[in-house]
Amino acid sequence: MERGAWRGWGQGLAAVIRPLIALAGSLLITFIGLTAVTFFIGRLTKIDPVLAVVGDKASREVYNNAYIALGLDRPVIVQYFLYLKRVVTGDLGVSVLTSQPVISDLLRVFPATFELATIAIIIGVLVGVPAGVLAGARKGRLADHIVRVTGLFGYSVPVFWLGLVGLFVFYGKLGWVSGTGRLDVFYEDIVTVRTGIILIDSAIEGEWDIFFNAFSHLILPAAILGYYSLAYIARMTRSFMIDQLAQEYVTTARVKGRSFWGAVWLHAFPNIMVPLITVIGLSYASLLEGALLTETVFAWPGLGLYITRALFNSDMNAVMGGTILIGTVFISINLFSDFLYRIFDPRLRTA
Amino acid sequence: MLKTFRFALMAGAMLALAPQAFAETPKDTLVIAENIDDIISLDPAEAYELSGIQVLANTYDRIMRFEPTDINKLVGGVAESVTPSEDGKTFTFKIRSGMKFTSGNPVTANDAAFSLRRVIKLNKTPVFLLSQLGWTPENIDQMVTAPDESTLVVKIGVDFAPSLVYALLSSVVGSVVDEKVAMEHAKDGDFGYEWLKTNSAGSGAYSLKVWKPNESVVLEANPGYRGGEASMKRVVIRHVPEPAAQRLLIEKGDTDVALNMTGDQITGLKDNKDVVITPSPQALLYYIGMNVKTKELQDARVRQALRYLIDYDGIVNSIMQGGAQIHQSFWASGFWAALDDNPYKLDVEKAKALLKEAGYPDGFSIDLDAPNSSPFANIAQSVQATMAQAGVKVNIISSETKTLLTKYRAREHKLLMIYWGPDYMDPHTNADGFANNGDNSDAASKGKPLAWRNSWVDEAVNAATAAAVKERDEGKRKQMYLDLQKKVLDDGPYAIMFQETKLVATRANVKNFIFGPSADVVYYNLTTK
Numbered sequence: 001m002e003r004g005a006w007r008g009w010g011q012g013l014a015a016v017i018r019p020l021i022a023l024a025g026s027l028l029i030t031f032i033g034l035t036a037v038t039f040f041i042g043r044l045t046k047i048d049p050v051l052a053v054v055g056d057k058a059s060r061e062v063y064n065n066a067y068i069a070l071g072l073d074r075p076v077i078v079q080y081f082l083y084l085k086r087v088v089t090g091d092l093g094v095s096v097l098t099s100q101p102v103i104s105d106l107l108r109v110f111p112a113t114f115e116l117a118t119i120a121i122i123i124g125v126l127v128g129v130p131a132g133v134l135a136g137a138r139k140g141r142l143a144d145h146i147v148r149v150t151g152l153f154g155y156s157v158p159v160f161w162l163g164l165v166g167l168f169v170f171y172g173k174l175g176w177v178s179g180t181g182r183l184d185v186f187y188e189d190i191v192t193v194r195t196g197i198i199l200i201d202s203a204i205e206g207e208w209d210i211f212f213n214a215f216s217h218l219i220l221p222a223a224i225l226g227y228y229s230l231a232y233i234a235r236m237t238r239s240f241m242i243d244q245l246a247q248e249y250v251t252t253a254r255v256k257g258r259s260f261w262g263a264v265w266l267h268a269f270p271n272i273m274v275p276l277i278t279v280i281g282l283s284y285a286s287l288l289e290g291a292l293l294t295e296t297v298f299a300w301p302g303l304g305l306y307i308t309r310a311l312f313n314s315d316m317n318a319v320m321g322g323t324i325l326i327g328t329v330f331i332s333i334n335l336f337s338d339f340l341y342r343i344f345d346p347r348l349r350t351a
Numbered sequence: 352m353l354k355t356f357r358f359a360l361m362a363g364a365m366l367a368l369a370p371q372a373f374a375e376t377p378k379d380t381l382v383i384a385e386n387i388d389d390i391i392s393l394d395p396a397e398a399y400e401l402s403g404i405q406v407l408a409n410t411y412d413r414i415m416r417f418e419p420t421d422i423n424k425l426v427g428g429v430a431e432s433v434t435p436s437e438d439g440k441t442f443t444f445k446i447r448s449g450m451k452f453t454s455g456n457p458v459t460a461n462d463a464a465f466s467l468r469r470v471i472k473l474n475k476t477p478v479f480l481l482s483q484l485g486w487t488p489e490n491i492d493q494m495v496t497a498p499d500e501s502t503l504v505v506k507i508g509v510d511f512a513p514s515l516v517y518a519l520l521s522s523v524v525g526s527v528v529d530e531k532v533a534m535e536h537a538k539d540g541d542f543g544y545e546w547l548k549t550n551s552a553g554s555g556a557y558s559l560k561v562w563k564p565n566e567s568v569v570l571e572a573n574p575g576y577r578g579g580e581a582s583m584k585r586v587v588i589r590h591v592p593e594p595a596a597q598r599l600l601i602e603k604g605d606t607d608v609a610l611n612m613t614g615d616q617i618t619g620l621k622d623n624k625d626v627v628i629t630p631s632p633q634a635l636l637y638y639i640g641m642n643v644k645t646k647e648l649q650d651a652r653v654r655q656a657l658r659y660l661i662d663y664d665g666i667v668n669s670i671m672q673g674g675a676q677i678h679q680s681f682w683a684s685g686f687w688a689a690l691d692d693n694p695y696k697l698d699v700e701k702a703k704a705l706l707k708e709a710g711y712p713d714g715f716s717i718d719l720d721a722p723n724s725s726p727f728a729n730i731a732q733s734v735q736a737t738m739a740q741a742g743v744k745v746n747i748i749s750s751e752t753k754t755l756l757t758k759y760r761a762r763e764h765k766l767l768m769i770y771w772g773p774d775y776m777d778p779h780t781n782a783d784g785f786a787n788n789g790d791n792s793d794a795a796s797k798g799k800p801l802a803w804r805n806s807w808v809d810e811a812v813n814a815a816t817a818a819a820v821k822e823r824d825e826g827k828r829k830q831m832y833l834d835l836q837k838k839v840l841d842d843g844p845y846a847i848m849f850q851e852t853k854l855v856a857t858r859a860n861v862k863n864f865i866f867g868p869s870a871d872v873v874y875y876n877l878t879t880k
Contacts, residue, residue: 046750048757055399056756057774058476060798065474097391098564105564164595172599179605180596181589188567188587299591301566309388309565312751 020335027331034327035087038320039080047314052096087324093317097310102321105306110325111196112182113295113302116222117287123226124233125280131230132237137264139242147234154231159224163297166220178216180299187213221298225291229283236279240272274341281337288329376607381583381861381878384591384606388565394547395466395526397475401772404523404870406568406588411526411553412577414444414463414503415517417776419865419874423687425517429463429527429554430503435513439823442516444503451575452529453551453558460497465530467495467505469542480524480774484516485509510821512828518777522871528552556581556876565590570875581876601626601856607880608864609856613725614672617854625859630673631866634683635772635851637675637730639719641844643806645765647715651842656705657766658846660738662697667849670729678850680836681785681843682778685868688829689778690836695846702741714742720758721768723749730848731768759804762793770851771801776869778832779820786839787816805844812838 053066071079086093092102135147170176178184182198187210191201199218202210244250245268253263292304303322310318376382389400395407416428427433430444450458470481471491485508486494494506507516519525532552533543543552551559556578557570570586589606591597597609598616602623612620620626641648641657648654663677680690706714721731728749735745745766750758758764773780788802788809795803802808815835822828839845855866858880865874 045754046757047753048760051753051756051760054476056760057399057479059479059482060796062474062476062478097388100564108563167596167599172603179600179603180591180593184605188569296593297596299589299593299596301563301590305565312753314753 020339023331023335023338030331031324031327032084034323035084035320036080038323039083039316040076042314042316042319043076045314049096049314049316052313052315083320092321092324095310095315095318095321097313097315097318102317105318106303106321106325108196109301109303109306112300113288113291113304115197115199116218116225116291116294116300116302117284119218119222120225120287121229121280121284123223124229124283127226128230128233129237129276132234133241133264133269135234136238136241136245137261139238139245144238147238151231151235154227155235158293159228159291160293160297162224162227163221163294166224167297170220177220178213180217180297182214182217182300183210184213184217221291221294221300225287225294229287232283233276233279237272237276240275241268244268244271270344274345277337277340277344281333285330285333288333289326376605377585378880379582379584381586381608381864381875381880382606383586383588383608383610384597384600385588385608385610386592387568387588387590388592390562390564390568392548393551393559393562394475394544395523395528395553396470396473396542396544397477397548398523399477401870402588405873406559406562406570407523407526408555408871408873409557409570409586409875410551410555410559411528412450412458412555413521413523413525414527415521415525417521417867417872419867419872419877425514425521428521428525429458433517439510439513440507442505442507442513444505446501446503447577448501450554450577452532452554453573453575454529454532455575456529456531457500458527458529458554459500460503461500462530463503463527464495464497465533466526466528467524468492469528469533470524473542473544477522477524477774480519480522483509484511484519512820512823514825514828515777515779515820518775522775526553529554556874557586572876576876578876582879583875586875597856601858604858607858607861610853610866612854612856614670614674614854617674617856618672620856627857627859627861629855629857629864629866631853631855632676632683632685632868633772633851633853634686634776634868635770636678636681636683636847637727637768637770637849637851638845638847639734640759640764640767640769640801640805641846642762642764642767642804643844644762645717647711647717648765648844650709652705652709653711654844654846655841656702656709656741657738657743658695659698659702659705660741660743661695661734661846661848662737663693663848664696666730666733670726670733671849671852673852673854674726675849675851677848679847680840681781681845681847682832682836683773683850683868686776687778688832690833690840692837692840694840697737699737699740706741706743711742714744716744716746717765718748719745719766719768720748720750720755720764722752722755724752727768734768760799762804762806773869776871779816782816782819782832782835785843785845786812786835789813802844807844809838809842 049070049072050063050066054062067073071082090103095102095105098105131147135144138144167179171179191205191207191210194201194204198214199211202214250263250268253267289304292308294300295302295305307319307322310322385402387402390403391400392398393403393406395411398404398407413428414430415425418424418426429446431447432445434443446460446463452458467481468491470478471486472488496504498504529552533547536543536546538545549562556573556576558573560569560571562568567590568588572581572584574580591600594612594616597612598620600606601609617628620628641654643649667675667677677693678684679693679695682689684691706712719731719734721727731747735747738745755767755769759767759769771784784801786802787800788807789797791803791806791808815831819828819831819835822831853866857864861878861880863877863879865877867873
């Protein structure tokens with residue numbers, strides 16, 4: 001970053017706060033839209049929601065009791081407003097599948113997804129960005145081809161296939177990593193749940209055996225998801241880089257005596273940071289939604305698995321709770337990247 | 352997309368693997384890899400899902416139990432003996448002395464009475480098992496009593512054969528709950544229901560340490576169990592939904608038992624000396640229901656013809672690969688009073704002749720609803736191919752099971768493929784489902800048995816079902832069920848095809864893992880390794 005980057009900080013702050021207020025408004029509207037669409041689509045499914053609660057073999061009386069308890073005898077619009085009223089008070093209802101409050105289910109499954117997604121995005125950024133810069137700078141050369149082919153493989157191979165092959169090779173054959181799940185079974189239920197993120201919880205208690213066991217479970221799925229995001233990040237970085245390097249200011253810098261790599265990193269790179277932040281933000285957001293296929297293959301008890309299973313069983317409270325959570329995550333990440341590029345983009349700073 | 356997904360998973364699983372067993376589970380811990388996504392509650396008055404019942408069979412003792420080695424042999428559980436009255440309407444159980452719950456409280460007749468009353472008063476899904484004995488929340492306190500600590504007196508309001516009553520008390524609702532512990536956790540008159548959903552208060556071989564939905568169930572051995580403390584001090588049931596992942600875990604020795612592998616995966620494990628496969632015939636039946644509301648299906652000859660248009664042998668050999676056996680009557684083979692005739696095989700000529708007689712010489716088109724999961728999707732394709740040979744053009748509609756059941760319960764299907772498992776170990780449960788239809792109106796005041804769902808009603812069959820329930824002579828009763836099965840086999844609105852065989856995979860060092868024909872007979876406490 002240039003030395004003058006922080007000069008416009010004061011104006012920058014104002015520029016950040018004003019849109020935040022506007023965004024809070026749109027947030028509210030988004031949530032209402034989100035819940036309404038999910039709710040009414042939920043009512044359109046051809047699945048009898050009572051079945052999920054009482055099963056196929058319940059008597060007529062048990063069935064009727066559950067029907068009334070679910071409020072299904074009220075008009076749909078009334079059901080929706082009753083739901084909204086409860087959501088406002090933080091009550092997302094009870095999941096029919098787990099018979100736990102949806103909010104406590106989400107607090108249990110989301111840290112698993114968060115842990116996986118965060119490690120994955122770190123891998124994606126640390127490898128993807130330099131690889132993309134390298135490929136863009138050396139366009140048409142060997143390094144570029146290697147990055148492009150590796151990337152192409154990354155976004156064209158189905159993730160579950162890669163997951164299974166990874167399991168067979170690194171767990172089955174080589175024994176370098178642990179298998180499915182978050183921990184070996186005999187480590188289950190030893191660490192107190194504080195954050196729900198096992199790496200952190202075990203580190204707090206100094207249970208390093210568990211820490212390393214969790215890590216050996218985590219690294220393979222995280223690397224595979226990381227590979228997918230790095231493929232996308234590298235591809236985007238590369239094309240941003242090619243655009244920038246064609247600009248005249250790069251030539252000017254070179255003429256003024258900057259080395260080639262100096263021009264790449266000190267002049268072109270700061271200018272691709274803004275679109276890059278959006279790309280990374282989107283990748284991270286999609287990872288946080290829960291990677292269903294990866295979670296299935298690795299029996300990873302995360303958000304993706306939770307919502308899908310809820311969907312297939314017409315557990316609408318869980319589906320809506322999950323949708324609201326994803327909506328929140330998505331909007332927060334957008335806000336955050338918005339905030340970041342208001343800092344990094346010189347044009348917005350002085351606006 | 353799901354289909355491709357499954358295909359790829361299977362392809363992945365078939366990749367050759369030279370297993371190298373260095374991982375090992377702890378000596379005193381039994382690790383089970385299983386799909387447990389069906390558990391919604393572990394309260395014995397509510398749980399009615401196979402995985403949940405398996406857990407409860409180990410955490411609670413029941414009034415009556417089945418011998419782990421012989422499903423047809425009912426023995427006392429919490430009860431030591433039972434004496435029926437002359438009129439067969441009162442049963443006096445003597446409770447074993449000296450037993451304790453995991454809390455340390457003694458097990459008494461009061462707890463047993465409390466448990467049965469609790470089921471009726473909570474009125475959850477499995478309540479029908481007991482309410483058919485004529486029990487209601489109003490009369491239950493008089494029908495089930497405990498005159499002293501070791502005597503439980505059970506009265507019934509209907510004429511039921513004693514063997515049927517005992518079978519009902521051996522089902523999950525016969526689990527004996529620790530009254531003191533349950534009531535300590537009771538709120539708003541729920542008899543401890545909210546708490547018992549995720550905790551246990553029983554006197555079984557194990558107690559429940561933790562259940563994390565879709566993650567794991569952990570059990571701890573009960574040192575005071577009447578059958579002696581189990582050698583596996585800890586049982587960890589780990590939720591592994593993917594059969595391919597289960598295979599990998601058992602090959603690596605990271606699990607001792609894997610319960611949901613498919614036929615082709617088992618085939619791939621044949622040469623592995625570290626893994627032992629034990630087939631266990633189940634009570635679950637795979638069948639096609641034929642809705643008699645459909646014009647073509649009203650004719651018994653057409654239904655007969657369709658039963659001749661299924662390649663039973665081919666499906667068992669190529670699709671099920673050891674995961675099923677042919678069985679065509681409504682009560683599964685190996686159980687008391689089962690009819691083992693399997694008269695139907697693929698016979699296109701016979702089917703054509705029957706269709707011609709019924710006025711469909713060129714066949715007809717018809718919809719077949721089937722679950723979109725394995726093995727149903729493959730069976731449906733086989734059925735489609737063989738029926739086409741007689742001109743019956745089958746249009747397969749695949750969907751999720753819940754969608755399918757919603758349609759089935761609304762009688763909107765024509766042909767529909769699904770499975771059925773009995774509720775307790777007496778043929779009445781399936782006779783009541785497959786044969787009896789007391790009210791064929793859309794209101795279905797008598798519930799929605801399978802006969803109703805397929806709009807099939809036969810007054811003589813209804814009468815025969817009712818008579819068989821009451822018959823107290825075992826020999827005669829057995830004959831009545833054999834006759835009933837024959838009648839439904841010839842004339843009923845079903846093509847019952849297969850009986851499931853569970854392929855239980857265990858590591859070679861695991862001995863005596865008992866996986867009986869139903870979830871009620873899955874015992875962990877006899878296992879050693």
